[in-house]
Amino acid sequence: MNQQTPNSFRTGPDDHGRFGLFGGRFVAETLMPLILDLEKAYEAAKIDPAFHAEIAHLHTHYVGRPSPLYLAERMTERLGGAKIYFKRDELNHTGAHKINNVLGQILLARRMGKKRIIAETGAGQHGVATATACAKYGLECVVYMGAVDVERQKPNVFRMKMLGATVVPVQSGARTLKDAMNEALRDWVTNVENTFYCIGTAAGPHPYPAMVRDFQSIIGKEVREQIMAAEGRLPDSLVACIGGGSNAIGLFHPFLDDASVAIYGVEAAGHGLDVDNGHAASLAGGKPGVLHGNRTYLLMDDDGQILEGHSISAGLDYPGIGPEHAWLRDMGRVKYLSATDKEALDAFQLCSKLEGIIPALEPAHALAKVIELAPTLPKDHVMVMNMCGRGDKDIFAVAEHLGGM
Amino acid sequence: MTTRIDARFAKLATENRAALVTFVMGGDPDIPTSLDIVKALPKAGADVIEIGMPFTDPMADGPSIQAAGLRALNAGMTLKKTLQLVADFRRSDDETPVVLMGYYNPIYVMGVEKFLDAAKAAGVDGLIVVDLPPEEDDELCLPALKAGLNFIRLATPTTNDKRLPSVLTNTSGFVYYVSLTGVTGAAIPDYSKVGASVARIKGHTALPVAVGFGVKTADAARTIGAQADGVVVGTAIVDALKNSLGPDNRATAKTVEAVAALVRELSAGVRSARKAAAE
Numbered sequence: 001m002n003q004q005t006p007n008s009f010r011t012g013p014d015d016h017g018r019f020g021l022f023g024g025r026f027v028a029e030t031l032m033p034l035i036l037d038l039e040k041a042y043e044a045a046k047i048d049p050a051f052h053a054e055i056a057h058l059h060t061h062y063v064g065r066p067s068p069l070y071l072a073e074r075m076t077e078r079l080g081g082a083k084i085y086f087k088r089d090e091l092n093h094t095g096a097h098k099i100n101n102v103l104g105q106i107l108l109a110r111r112m113g114k115k116r117i118i119a120e121t122g123a124g125q126h127g128v129a130t131a132t133a134c135a136k137y138g139l140e141c142v143v144y145m146g147a148v149d150v151e152r153q154k155p156n157v158f159r160m161k162m163l164g165a166t167v168v169p170v171q172s173g174a175r176t177l178k179d180a181m182n183e184a185l186r187d188w189v190t191n192v193e194n195t196f197y198c199i200g201t202a203a204g205p206h207p208y209p210a211m212v213r214d215f216q217s218i219i220g221k222e223v224r225e226q227i228m229a230a231e232g233r234l235p236d237s238l239v240a241c242i243g244g245g246s247n248a249i250g251l252f253h254p255f256l257d258d259a260s261v262a263i264y265g266v267e268a269a270g271h272g273l274d275v276d277n278g279h280a281a282s283l284a285g286g287k288p289g290v291l292h293g294n295r296t297y298l299l300m301d302d303d304g305q306i307l308e309g310h311s312i313s314a315g316l317d318y319p320g321i322g323p324e325h326a327w328l329r330d331m332g333r334v335k336y337l338s339a340t341d342k343e344a345l346d347a348f349q350l351c352s353k354l355e356g357i358i359p360a361l362e363p364a365h366a367l368a369k370v371i372e373l374a375p376t377l378p379k380d381h382v383m384v385m386n387m388c389g390r391g392d393k394d395i396f397a398v399a400e401h402l403g404g405m
Numbered sequence: 406m407t408t409r410i411d412a413r414f415a416k417l418a419t420e421n422r423a424a425l426v427t428f429v430m431g432g433d434p435d436i437p438t439s440l441d442i443v444k445a446l447p448k449a450g451a452d453v454i455e456i457g458m459p460f461t462d463p464m465a466d467g468p469s470i471q472a473a474g475l476r477a478l479n480a481g482m483t484l485k486k487t488l489q490l491v492a493d494f495r496r497s498d499d500e501t502p503v504v505l506m507g508y509y510n511p512i513y514v515m516g517v518e519k520f521l522d523a524a525k526a527a528g529v530d531g532l533i534v535v536d537l538p539p540e541e542d543d544e545l546c547l548p549a550l551k552a553g554l555n556f557i558r559l560a561t562p563t564t565n566d567k568r569l570p571s572v573l574t575n576t577s578g579f580v581y582y583v584s585l586t587g588v589t590g591a592a593i594p595d596y597s598k599v600g601a602s603v604a605r606i607k608g609h610t611a612l613p614v615a616v617g618f619g620v621k622t623a624d625a626a627r628t629i630g631a632q633a634d635g636v637v638v639g640t641a642i643v644d645a646l647k648n649s650l651g652p653d654n655r656a657t658a659k660t661v662e663a664v665a666a667l668v669r670e671l672s673a674g675v676r677s678a679r680k681a682a683a684e
């Protein structure tokens with residue numbers, strides 16, 4: 001795209017919630033006043049030291065932050081190139097990066113006096129994180145989850161129920177994440193008075209993409225400090241997987257203005273980018289459109305009807321992507337790659353055996369590209385990958401794909 | 406610029422009655438039957454016709470209209486064919502106002518300018534695009550007004566007095582007051598509050614105010630018709646259509662008549678509203 005390079009990649013969105021062409025507030029009138037209220041509440045919280053102190057306290061004592069930055073020695077040795085670090089966000093309480101965002105939003109909901117929390121979930125990690133925070137603060141929690149995902153992520157469904165949440169299996173559409181989000185929006189439009197919608201990724205109407213990014217940016221901020229301590233300099237590259245893109249934007253955002261840092265996002269290529277409706281790579285195979293409150297790259301047909309997409313990973317199986325990623329791609333600041341189901345499964349196994357870390361299928365996609373990139377790079381190249389979730393939830397699904405173990 | 410919508414509401418005001426605004430999904434259950442249904446609506450008493458543009462992800466719609474959209478998409482409906490449906494209807498009816506209702510993405514993907522040209526040529530009078538609030542007026546609302554189409558906005562119980570002026574600024578044709586917070590076809594609202602809500606909106610605009618969401622029976626249509634300039638019925642009509650379908654959601658000999666029969670009842674309700682209220 002013919003846009004000028006801005007002085008900073010970190011100033012978005014603008015007053016209209018836009019990152020260039022992308023983002024915005026494409027919602028029904030019923031929700032518009034709520035979104036404006038939310039924006040106001042978030043702007044106030046953002047400049048309130050007490051809000052940040054509360055989050056910091058929870059990070060230390062509840063989540064277990066900072067998460068370690070771990071040198072993956074055997075992986076590095078095996079690949080024979082770049083020095084590979086994992087940012088261990090899979091060690092967070094609840095097993096993924098999702099809790100970073102949820103705690104921020106739940107504290108905000110409390111400030112706004114909302115007593116009922118709704119959320120959508122794909123792999124179930126965001127649903128579990130939301131159910132966890134709601135349990136901690138005594139809030140009612142309703143989680144919408146596609147019926148297909150309920151089936152393939154059973155352990156997380158059970159966890160949510162244990163935590164006191166109501167899990168609603170969504171039967172409409174393809175019965176996955178996109179449909180769960182539709183249903184959550186329908187709930188919100190119905191229960192406007194008392195309900196806070198805790199969106200799980202850096203997408204949706206403004207201010208969600210910016211707010212979720214801010215809450216997830218703790219990942220990148222910690223990496224900056226940790227890599228300085230470990231290596232005495234910034235990393236040469238960053239790699240993260242992308243569904244909606246919240247773990248990725250959280251890692252990337254603090255580094256966007258460091259031109260020496262190469263940044264790679266990894267989408268889910270499912271059965272392959274050349275397989276019709278067989279992948280979930282919205283940047284590689286989609287075009288700009290409007291869904292779920294924002295303009296972004298979407299998988300759709302020529303009539304603008306949204307396609308279902310496919311990925312082995314329920315967390316990446318979404319036909320859109322956060323609007324800031326859409327913009328960063330068009331600006332050329334971040335390079336977006338993709339990994340197939342098979343590549344992710346191979347990476348999943350390799351990491352388990354070499355490092356004793358069972359990754360979630362989502363970061364296994366990022367790892368697949370680390371495995372591809374690292375051997376082509378010199379040994380003094382420092383690469384940081386976000387290990388954004390643990391694979392406990394995936395072991396049965398993986399076993400099935402591998403034909404039993 | 407006067408559209409068919411302006412003319413129709415002006416005429417009904419002289420008759421001292423509310424308009425019956427009927428919604429059907431374009432292409433439901435198949436394209437030829439859908440055209441027959443749209444053609445039957447004015448005769449059955451519909452004053453304004455809303456035609457849904459099917460979309461895979463109708464975030465503000467309840468189960469009935471979601472299912473109608475899927476039936477239409479499965480029958481091969483597209484935005485282009487919805488515009489063709491309007492053009493076909495216009496060959497036999499040049500007076501009944503037609504409003505297209507749906508979501509922005511199919512329009513955006515077709516291209517706003519191309520869509521507006523085609524809509525104008527087909528004989529469309531107004532647009533309701535659920536996911537375009539005033540904050541996004543540059544996208545479609547302003548170009549549509551420039552092209553001579555009405556852009557009809559939804560006002561909701563959450564649209565407070567402070568916000569109402571910005572919602573009304575670029576609205577034309579009529580204001581669609583959504584009588585409840587929720588999706589289409591949800592619970593029956595408290596009708597006693599409708600009159601006050603209509604009065605509140607009328608305090609800010611000279612446009613006619615039509616009320617919808619939750620209107621399912623002739624009785625309800627009569628009650629609302631006494632308090633508002635228009636009564637919008639969608640889900641009840643879509644349900645009547647669905648209940649007439651055969652196996653695999655195929656149209657039967659009864660389908661068009663099932664819709665027409667309900668619209669006749671609703672129309673009788675709307676037409677008796679002011680008389681009942683005056684007695």
